[in-house]
Amino acid sequence: MKTIMIDKIESLKKTPSSDAIVQRLYELGLRPGVEIKIIRRISFGTVTVIEYGQTRLALNEQEMACLHGH
Numbered sequence: 001m002k003t004i005m006i007d008k009i010e011s012l013k014k015t016p017s018s019d020a021i022v023q024r025l026y027e028l029g030l031r032p033g034v035e036i037k038i039i040r041r042i043s044f045g046t047v048t049v050i051e052y053g054q055t056r057l058a059l060n061e062q063e064m065a066c067l068h069g070h
Helices: 016-027 061-066
Strands: 002-009 035-042 047-052 055-060 067-069
Touching (some): 002 016, 016 061, 055 061
Antiparallel strands (some): 002 067, 035 047
């Protein structure tokens, strides 16, 4: 299990759909300064299960690519 502190959330491509993904991540409570735990990868590594606080989410590759941290 790996722990990451989110530094920023931004889309890799500037398209309306990628901006919607970033907005959705904010609505789900993912913000800079939030510490997430990567629980596991499923579906041939294309889906990542993360946990923060009492929340557990499954994010696809595009959603995970928006999360930048250390």
